[in-house]
Amino acid sequence: MSHIGSKLIKIPANVSVDLSLQKVSVSGDLGNLSLPFSNISININSNGDERFLDIKPINTGTKKQNAESYRMWGTYRTLVENMILGVSKGYSKTLELIGVGYKAQYNNNTLILKVGYSIDMLYEISSDVKVDCSRSNIIVITGIDKQKVNQVAAEIRLLRKPEPYKGKGIRYLGEVIRLKEGKKK
Incomplete structure (x- = not known):
């Protein structure tokens, strides 16, 4: 027990x-x-x-x-x-965007992500969570409820999970992605 x-x-x-x-x-x-x-x-x-x-x-x-x-x-x-x-003290979670041209912007409770798709990905942020995109490839999520902060971070990460060959995508700061080896001739 x-x-x-x-x-x-x-x-x-x-x-x-x-x-x-x-x-x-x-x-x-x-x-x-x-x-x-x-x-x-x-x-x-x-x-x-x-x-x-x-x-x-x-x-x-x-x-x-x-x-x-x-x-x-x-x-x-x-x-x-x-x-x-x-x-x-509050809680915070940091996400980083890895990839050529991957950017994030935040206006009017909407997070706009350019993550390699033909259209921009939009994510609505609730009022009890704050988002900061001071750098275009870093997203900082803060709030007082640990569950909500982690849930928002996980949902944003799912919009473009890191892929295993080049590591491009949205990942937590400090997260290590094991890369697979490509095809051999």
Whole structure:
């Protein structure tokens, strides 16, 4: 059994956590996030100046409900920790466009990609994610929700996945693409 759920989550000074009946809300300098939960209990513990979140599964109900709460224990802990880090520091993902003439532009919540197709690829960006294309071949995606930032980055990458022979396409910054050898005569 994993012990991820039993670790305490440290709450920074600039973050406030609100626990309602079946929802945890986190607000910080960058924004607000909330998460509904079930079959677990969340408590705030104080140790001097430091505050911690303690997440425990609830052992009431049938054997099946107890098993469900233990399975989701570590998942809820990680989701709450990601929310706290998101509202205090934020998340960012960087994509690079590799290829001759590959460019990206951002205007009016639309990302315009020129990635080797006969037409420009358009991708609509939601309001809770910010995109920066200061250089034409680098896309920086930032936001407070880790899941949304990574989902937007993955969807943009799928518009032109790196191909295995020359490595052209959209890839994460620092991603290594193993190139295949071409045909031999």
